Amino acid sequence: MSGIIQLLPDHVANQIAAGEVVQRPASVVKELLENAVDARSTEIKLVVKEAGKTLIQVIDNGIGMGVTDARLCFERHATSKIRHAEDLFALHTKGFRGEALASIAAIAHVELKTRQEQEELGTHIVIEGSKFVSQDVAVVPKGTSFSVKNLFFNIPARRNFLKSDNVEFRHIVDEFERVALAHPNISFILYHNGSEMFNLPAANYxxxxxxxxxxxxxxxxxxxxxxxxxxxxxxxxxxxxxxxxxxxxxxxxxxxxxxxxxxxxxxxxxxxxxxxxxxxxxxxxxxxxxxxxxxxxxxxxxxxxxxxxxxxxxxxxxxxxxxxxxxxFNVAPVLDFDRDATLDTPYDYQSKGVSMPTVEVDRTFNPFADDNDAPQSKRSSSSGGGNSFSRRQEKNASWESLYTGLMPAKEDIEGMNFEMEEVTGSLFNENEVEHPEHKTYQIHKKYIVSPIKSGMIIINQERAHQRILYEQFLRNITVQQEASQQLLFPLVLEYNKTEIDLITEMQPALENTGFVFDAVKDDEIVISGLPINVSEGEVTVLLEELIRDLQQEVPDSSFSQNDSIAKSMAKSLSVKTGTLLTEREQEGIVNSLFACKEPDVSPFNKPTFITMSVEDLDKRFSI
Incomplete structure (x- = not known):
């Protein structure tokens, strides 16, 4: 009986290793940038086309490689970083396993140009799917240039799993930033589709x-x-x-x-x-x-x-x-027991003595006595010295006449409606709420209970409001008609370049929900209008959560992206558990929920309500 265990061919083993090393174009960028740093380069250029699916090229001015090393670097487990197993615990370089270039060459078309400084001519090697196509002597500049074209050309299944260009390019930018932040003494430049995205000269941290x-x-x-x-x-x-x-x-x-x-x-x-x-x-x-x-x-x-x-x-x-x-740096509060100089006595007052204040009291003064009944001494003193109290009393005797005509009539007071302090706002307009025959009740600031013919219905207020807002935002994005509230003073919000690119991509969908953008710059955006149900204080949190949700899993199609935007906005703006709702707001949620197309579940496929019949209640009490 023949053996069932066989050794894999080298090209199959390289493709399996590539599955671990190269997950997406950003993985290739990481490996090539780290190799360029290990080559003691001072200038590194990264050129990317179509988010790395068509071309990834890394050009450095490092030490380069000779003819033998240029050919040997594409072999599995070939590296210049370690010699013995003990070297794994004394690493000062980045790439050391020796699988990166072999794995990349197994799933792409690779072109290598390299030359050492002391050599007059360099080496030009072309590899397609682990197969050496050519190796020639060429005139190339000092350093190394790796060009990786048609990534995953021989593994179409892996290529089909790649995300959109915007998503893959964001992963490339993440890897580029991580290497650039770790080595500020090296100049980095990033080009994408012919446009310069980053130009970072050598600097400090x-x-x-x-x-x-x-x-x-x-x-x-x-x-x-x-x-x-x-x-x-x-x-x-x-x-x-x-x-x-x-x-x-x-x-x-x-x-x-x-x-x-x-x-x-x-x-x-x-x-x-x-x-x-x-x-x-x-x-x-x-x-x-x-x-x-x-x-x-x-x-x-x-x-x-x-x-x-x-x-x-x-x-x-x-x-x-x-x-x-x-x-x-006075960012956190600290206890400081040093003497505060501002509490010291001023220099001009150090030699002066302290004088006690004197108080004169009229012991014969009686506030309840008339002027005629007052003692002779008081009247004489009043006429001679001028009693200030009596003058104030005469001056203020008719103070009530100052407010004549200002007090409303009693019938006007009874007709006025005063707003209760507990009611701070309303989620729904009065015209939108239909008053049902049965009332609703809120339990633990989380559930809304409403009686129905067969029993009662228990609604999760947060999930229900998420469903209401989700369908509203999705409808506005699709129809592209939504009113905005103009701001008296525009909002200026700061973001980094990656976040600005993401906001620019979402801008059409956000404008359909009611946002009005005056300007989108390299590091800030200016907003002059907001959706009607969004306040100024919620804008920053809303955009941050929206960016975070889309960065974690950015959809490929425009419809999926609009769906994600509507979900994220609904999650951010919905009433949260622990919010006390008025009876009108409870009724508004109930009516609006059952006017939705899919009231049973939230946008995240979680149930919004449960029903309990009278029979179920009877069974509970029959125990």
Whole structure:
């Protein structure tokens, strides 16, 4: 009987490895940029076409490769970074597994041009699907140029799973920003479809952050720095007032390598305790330098997770460093026992003595006595010295006449309607509410109970209002007719370049819901009109949640995107659990819910109400 276990061919093994290394075009960008950094480059250019599906090209001015190395770099497990197993715990470079180039060459058309500085001629290699097509001597500039074309050309199933160009390009920008933030001493340029998206000259850490996220970021940064035997820590955190509900501007770098760590993130959140609003998270750019033998970076295929030798000490150091910086720069409240100079006695008054005030009292004064009954001494003193009290009494004797005619008649008072303090607003217009025969009741500020013929119906107020708003927003986006309320003073909101691009993409759909954009610039937007049911205070939270929802899973088609926008806005603007509703608002939710096309479920496919019949109640009491 023949064996059933066989060795895989090299090209099949490379394609399987490519599935782990290359998940999307952004994975190729990450690997090529890291190789360019390891080549000791000072200038790196990234050229992308159609979000990397057509072309990904990385050009650097590094040390380059010779003829043998240029051919050998595409073999599996071929690397210049390590020689022995012990080298895995003394890594100072990024790419070290030796699978990246072999995996990329297995699923794309790759073209390599490289030359070392001491050589006059370079090497030009063309590979298509792990097959060497040509290798020639060529005149090329110093450094290396990798061109990856037609990604996943031989794996159409994987190519079909790619998202839209906008989605894939955002992932490329994320990888580009992570490498650029880790190496501010290197110049980075990004081109997409012939347009320059980023041009970041060599600078310091603060300048690099400002260059990526906009000039207004500079005033938000609070520097942190701490040096111990365990870790050398430096970077910046954002002031608490600029915290967002999304997790956009949060970066950890360990030995200039971007990582994700929920444990370290919790340490930063603990330092901000008491300074943030509910649901908000701070931004930070924190760089940690640790001895290579104290970390293990070979526990994840994408190398974004790291295992630390002493996590508890690192947690305490990071938390105290952030908390100290927030207090040092007067961001957090602190106790200061130093003497306040403003409380000192002025110099001119130091030599003067203290004089006690004197008080003169008329012991014969009787407020209930008439002027004729007053003692002779009081009358004489009044006529001679002038009693100020009696003059005030005469002057104010007819004070009631000042208000004659201002008080309304009794019948006018009885006809006036006073607004109760408990009613702060209404979700629905009076014309929209039909008064049913049966009343509604609110339970625990969460459910609305209404009797029906067969029993009663229990409605989840938040989910029901989400369904109402969702269908309303979706209808407005589709019909493209919605009224707006104009603002007296336009709102100016700041965002980074990636968020601005996303808002620009959503702008037509937002305008159909009632938003009016006066300007959309590189780092800010100007809004002069809002939907009728959106207040100025809700705009920032609404747009942040909308950006966060779309960044997590951006739809491909325009209809799906409009659907996601309507869902996100409905979720943000719906009445939340714990909101006390008036009887009119409860009736409005009930009537509007059952006027919807699909009242049974919320936009997120969760039930909005349940019914309980009289028979069900009778069964409960029959036990």
């Amino acid at each position: 603060r300048q690099r952050i400002v260059g990526i996220f906009g000039s207004r970021t500079n005033e938000k940064l609070v520097p942190i720095e701490e040096t111990t035997e365990i870790v050398k820590l430096h970077g910046f955190v954002l002031k608490p007032e600029f915290a967002k509900k999304s997790k956009g501007e949060q970066f950890f770098f360990v030995n200039n390598r971007f990582i994700k760590s929920g444990y370290l993130h919790h340490a930063v959140m603990a330092a901000y305790e008491g300074l943030l609003k509910d649901g908000c998270q701070p931004g930070y750019f924190i760089y940690l330098d640790l001895p290579p033998n104290n970390i293990d970076i070979n526990i994840h295929p994408t190398k974004t997770e790291i295992k630390f030798d002493d996590e508890h000490a690192l947690y305490a150091i990071l938390r105290s460093a952030v908390k100290h910086s927030l207090g040092q």
